[in-house]
Amino acid sequence: MSNRTDRGGLSRRGFLKGAGVAAATTALLDRSVEALAQENKESRSVVGPGAVAITLKVNGQHKDFQIEPSATLAEVLRVHADMTGTKIVCDRGSCSACTVWIDGKTVCSCMTLAMDARGREIKTIEGLAQGEHLHPVQEQFIEHDAMQCGFCTPGMIMSCANLLERNKQPTLDDVKQACSGNLCRCGTYPRVFEATLAAAKQMKGGNGNA
Amino acid sequence: MPDAQISDKSPAAAPVPEKPPIPQAAAPKSGGEKPETESNMYPVGIAGVDIHQSRRDVPEGEPPPLAINDQLKSIGKPTPRVDGRAKVTGAAKYTADVKLPGMLYARMLTSPHPHAKIKSIDTSAAEKAPGVKAIHLLDHTFGMAQEKGEEGNKYPLVRFAGQPFAAVAADTQQHADNAARMINVDYEILPFVTDIEKAKQNDAPLVFAGQAEQKGTAGGGGGPAGLSQSGNVRGPAKGGNKQDGGIDDAFKDADVVVETEYHTSVQTHCALETHGFVADWKPDLLTVWASTQGTGSVRDELAAVFNLPKSKVRVITEYMGGGFGAKFGASNPGVLATHLSKKAGAPVRLMCDRKEEHLGTGNRPSSNQKYKIGAKKDGKLVAIQCTNYGTAGVGTGAGATAVAQNIYPCPAIYTEDYDVFTHAGPAAAFRAPGHPQAAFGFEQSIDELAEKLGIDPLALREVIDQSEARSVERKIGAEKIGWSNRKPAGSDAGPVKRGIGMAQAIWYRSSNRDSHCEVRITQDGSVELLSGVQDIGSGIRTVLAQVVAEELGLKPSDITIKIGDTSYPNGPGSGGSVTTNSITPVARDAAWKVKQEMLKQIAPKLGARADDLTLADGKVASKSDPSKGMSFKAAAAKLDTEQIAARAQRVQDYPVTEDQQQQQPQLAEGGGQRRRGRRGAGSGGLGGVQFVQVAVDTDTGVIKVEKVVAVHDCGRPMNPLTLTSQINGGIIQGLSYALFENRILDRNTGLMVNPNLEQYKIAGAKEMPEIEPIVIEQYWGRSSTDAAGIGEPATVPTAAAIGNAVYNAIGVRVRQTPMTPAAVLAALAQKDSSNGRSA
């Protein structure tokens, strides 16, 4: 869980905890309840109810939104920004279909309040390719058929592409670890592994066949 | 990870003609006359083993026989998805992504009680809630068994927790969610039963007081109609050749008899995209975006419910996020979304949430299978008896005896399937309905028989199995997994024990005649195919492009495929692994017809005869005079009109003669096996054999599947790349079923305790074994492409093969799914204690 960014005052986890709802499984929490409570106390600025104006930097562009403070980043991307590449499957942090990058780290956007993404660099699946030029992971996903229905695919790609940012020579186990939170019901995992290793090779430096 | 191995060796025998013979009469005769047939030779057999030519009398107007794959340019070649780019960039629009101007968002209201009478519903507070535009109450619940005489009730009786009966549409999802909570329902709570053993007892609360029936779906859900019902138990549905008695006598001839018992738990589909619809009711046309496996089935159900002509209902499925059998028809969410749109005068999107998806949109029924199998000393089967009790909740169709009935011929077979109603969500078709559970019981029982006979499990199958395909598959798989090194059961020293096991699949090669395509060529050289068929992730969009490209001498990427829309010619529903078998011959027929028209128009302009022209490598060329020719694009520009088009419909499977059937029993109509599918165009058997290596930690009870070798047949393989993806998927779902999946209902509250994706565990990246999918190339000469499906056979034997491997590892049977660590330890403990006793 070390790569799940969750700084700032209004994390959805804090929100859920505060509301007394233990929706997130404890295994998913990377910090103690005390720490969260302390943090909430420190940043108790009152917003809402009702829409508030925020600006988010998505794929390098600043965008203004009027959102409920309780809105998740996933919801804002999909509904307000019309960027539906990011999928919502469980809406509670158990499938990683909603994976985006915040400040270069993967997060579940369904578990991140949009408010908490202010001032951060958000990257979504729509921003991974450079214009017409696909990211090597995207290219290799097509080449290796690392998709069936494709619903998990954006989240899968965001996890695997992020791995290659951090690790230029991943092993098969590294890839499995990187997408271990991404559920795929169609069973594309073996091809996801192949594609990601091939992408590492394509980006030079990967051994690609570990 | 190794890729598919599609045999690319030239067949050992029987040369295939360089160029397919041109049939004598190509153009169909005009009106009224009895359809003529023409006689052609078709390749038949397994590539690399034996391919010979076999005569078929086919309807006039069919394209010439297609050569085997290694002589083709597009068909049979690994081809990346034509929609791959849309999927990897997030551009692919699923129903959950559709956003129309003024669109409202809906939330269903579902029952929190497993059994209750709704006395009243007060929507007044919800109506006044912010943003609310419409509320609708259902007077009928779709997708479950119906009790006769209940139709007149104001509110449906609640029979499972999660049963939907109302929905709210509002300007935002949050407003809809809030308003749904503000609907006040007065329930009279009734006694319930969710435990199958309790439900069988005489004093159990009744799920249906009177006779209940559920219509089957296009995907194979629902059970047989008109069975007797006593209390909560419905059945038996009888099967086999000894339904009229005599099975007991048959066992007298047996030298060896095994009696076994296996249990499987309820599995939910867990498609990542939930069931969902966007309905846009307009006075002259109802347009619905649906996450469905059958655009036609959604149209048909909505037309019936809203009393509309089918021509006034348009259903669109451009992309859909998984179905696995549960997504046919409009069902409750589709009907509710449409009502709300009609009332609000605005488009409405209704996506189920994850909990609703687990509770009310379908599942694979449980099973409790008891077998008695008798055989001669040499292994020959003499009698098979199976009794199965399963629960499909408030649905029907918990049968799990199909494998025992159909996979191995046996002179005496008798099976009984009982549905036990419980207050739980209804089952739906689920990838090979009834078969993975049946294989789990039957294929392990066959291994038990082998052990008792002292015969190797593979050798026993050589004796009892007639399938030519499976025989070839066994040889390939045994070699790959290292069967010859297999050790005696439980013989590994140390706490972690390894084992190897195998199991076999049966499925049916069926198709749907309601399959139509249109192929168009336009003067600018562009080519498009139109059909209502939907791509549920199998890759049919890409396969259709390959087929048209093959016929027109173009590349798959040159073809625009427009599918998933009922305003195109009718497509088949994707259930029963029928899609490829149903629609690819039609695509080829239509492409071939439009090609004939094109050549006819171009010939005079080239000073050539039409039958002397071919389309290949993006060119039109004369066979006799290579100097005559031009590019496809230039030729298209010379068409007489802006566009030419041809339509085709699935013809019956090409008939085979009695002699041919005798040589190859699987060619027979039904192939000695069940005929399935709506308006089937013919059927036969499909096989598949899977080998598994596991490591079982006898201290912790954890099973790790280390390797799977899966050898399958599906007629002519069309796209080895997407095909093997589907095999991977079938194996992974089977592995997940075998080891993890269990819908757990609390028997005290009747509620599902794990309606999410963290406690309802499905296989993830860390549980992946090494998987080697292998496809053999088998020709039957039954259609213009000779293709069949793979989605279902690939998941049939996996759990059984894992079960057999676990036994080989630890020397004790784990007779249930999921084979959890606790179940493994319990089985080991039982063995220890019985060893202790006998010692």
Ligand code: FES
């Ligand atoms: S949708 Fe965010 S983790 Fe599942």
Ligand code: FES
């Ligand atoms: S491709 Fe369908 S869920 Fe992964």
